[in-house]
Amino acid sequence: TQSTRPQRLLSAVQKNATRGDPRSVVKAIDHFCRHKEWAMNVGDEKGCILDSVVTEVNPHTVLELGTYCGYSTVRIASLLPPHAKLITLEFNPDYAAVARQVIAWAGLEEKVQLVEGASSDWIPKLKEQFGIQTFDLVFLDHWKDRYLPDTKLIEEFGLLRKGSVLLADNVICPGTPDYLEYVRSSPQYKSQYFKSHLEYTKVEDGLEKSVFLG
Ligand SMILES: CCCNc1ncnc2c1ncn2[C@@H]1O[C@H](/C=C/CNC(=O)c2cc(-c3ccc(F)cc3)cc(O)c2O)[C@H](C)[C@H]1O
Numbered sequence: 001t002q003s004t005r006p007q008r009l010l011s012a013v014q015k016n017a018t019r020g021d022p023r024s025v026v027k028a029i030d031h032f033c034r035h036k037e038w039a040m041n042v043g044d045e046k047g048c049i050l051d052s053v054v055t056e057v058n059p060h061t062v063l064e065l066g067t068y069c070g071y072s073t074v075r076i077a078s079l080l081p082p083h084a085k086l087i088t089l090e091f092n093p094d095y096a097a098v099a100r101q102v103i104a105w106a107g108l109e110e111k112v113q114l115v116e117g118a119s120s121d122w123i124p125k126l127k128e129q130f131g132i133q134t135f136d137l138v139f140l141d142h143w144k145d146r147y148l149p150d151t152k153l154i155e156e157f158g159l160l161r162k163g164s165v166l167l168a169d170n171v172i173c174p175g176t177p178d179y180l181e182y183v184r185s186s187p188q189y190k191s192q193y194f195k196s197h198l199e200y201t202k203v204e205d206g207l208e209k210s211v212f213l214g
């Protein structure tokens with residue numbers, strides 16, 4: 001049977017990256033997506049902005065919505081302090097299976113909890129299931145029309161504290177207009193746009209960083 005693009009991306013990691021070296025995993029994926037097959041990872045340009053926000057926040061608890069192949073999972077987890085935890089939600093079992101192997105190749109299994117399931121089902125259960133109080137950082141990169149409903153769910157279940165940071169990919173392309181309107185007009189958030197480009201292209205895109213004011 002034909003392989004899928006995520007499976008070919010995983011093969012490129014296993015062929016070109018060094019086990020236990022997250023930066024080599026990131027480089028191998030970026031090379032594959034730039035020179036072989038485009039894939040919807042946050043990519044190297046926006047990835048550098050992601051890295052700077054993660055470093056600034058220095059989070060002990062991170063929630064990622066939409067694992068896909070685990071590219072941003074690896075970028076974030078490689079920057080976390082010891083004992084920090086990243087919970088990443090992915091409801092497609094095939095993508096989850098690829099992401100687990102990418103995360104394992106990077107040697108980051110200890111820092112990452114990949115939960116197979118839908119954000120809408122799991123956000124209400126994260127406190128009880130994983131002993132989480134609040135998240136220091138949330139990275140949104142799943143279906144674009146789910147950013148706003150899931151943000152409201154995260155608020156509703158008390159998963160944010162004063163200073164928690166939401167970082168959203170693709171606020172220009174494909175775009176998340178209702179989410180942008182919400183975080184930019186709500187008195188509960190201080191929002192900032194980081195202009196960049198759609199991964200591996202010259203098309204404009206960017207990340208929106210929104211600090212929860214409580
Ligand atoms: C209950 C459902 C919600 N809850 C969910 N709960 C758990 N997991 C969820 C949920 N909703 C989705 N997922 C998973 O997250 C992933 C989905 C990722 C989606 N990302 C994009 O669509 C995108 C497109 C472009 C793009 C730009 C230009 C183009 F021309 C083409 C494409 C670029 C980009 O950077 C992009 O991130 C994964 C595929 C999917 O299984």
Ligand SMILES: [Mg+2]
Nearest residue numbers: 042141169170
């Ligand atoms: Mg994205």
